[in-house]
Amino acid sequence: MAAADYGEVKFFGAGGSPFAARVQIALNLKEIQYQHFEENIFNKSELLLKYNPVHKKVPVLVHNEKPLAESLVILEYIDETWKNYPLLPQDSYQRASARFWSKFVDDKCLPALWKAAWTVDEKEREKAVEESIEALQFLENELNDKKFFGGETIGLVDIAANYIAFWLPVIQEVVGLKLLSSEKFPKLYVWGQEFINHPVVKENLPPKERLFGFFKARYESITASK
CATH class of the missing domain: 1.20.1050.10 (Glutathione S-transferase Yfyf (Class Pi); Chain A, domain 2)
Known part of the structure; x- marks a missing residue:
């Protein structure tokens, strides 16, 4: 079952990062449509720095222009927002x-x-x-x-x-x-x-x-x- 459309989703990641891969795996398990921004960790984009000014690193998820950082936080947000393919148990x-x-x-x-x-x-x-x-x-x-x-x-x-x-x-x-x-x-x-x-x-x-x-x-x- 495909995920419901809850608006615009942007994902900022880097190919070699296991933390970014966490978010990308979750997005794809839930079949969420998103715009992917591939970052160079040695030359970070202005957009990444804008959305994650605290840690200045990937991954970052931006949902309807509201940014979230830290992979475990993002995973829980994804799971609470898109109910198909639950990542956390009900109990x-x-x-x-x-x-x-x-x-x-x-x-x-x-x-x-x-x-x-x-x-x-x-x-x-x-x-x-x-x-x-x-x-x-x-x-x-x-x-x-x-x-x-x-x-x-x-x-x-x-x-x-x-x-x-x-x-x-x-x-x-x-x-x-x-x-x-x-x-x-x-x-x-x-x-x-x-x-x-x-x-x-x-x-x-x-x-x-x-x-x-x-x-x-x-x-x-x-x-x-x-």
Whole structure:
């Protein structure tokens, strides 16, 4: 069922951003018509700075000239405004739980994974690897035997965790880490494959080769400066 028309929607994103991809996936799952503005994060447009003067970054959603920033905030707004393909459960406890795990991904999981990949100091990296493994184990346990965190369909937590499904395996390959694997986290690994191969998700992810090249250049720059 296509989404109802609630006016003009603009989306400001950048192809390599997992946070922008969250919003784009949600918009397309709900079949919302929108105008897409592709931003260069190194040369931001005046429009982006106008609509997000606080953080000056993507993603930004502008609905009937009312701007919203921060991907999780935008996802909840989209879900409340367009009721088709719900991203959050109807049950109040399950809704609160989905919000908790989405915040867990942003506050605990992503910072640890980023540090584990890019921190130069060995002791700090070891600590970040430990924190990453602990965080991934929590997600593995929460997923349990469900196809998606949202059950049989993609929901808020799945979209929030898109970095783990797509970006993390690319970074692992570049830097020689092996945090997420079918041996260590079998359920989370299978979930990641299901998620990135969903037709809507797949068409809203950046080309893997381009992402690999970007992170390879970053890694070579970091290692050269050691």
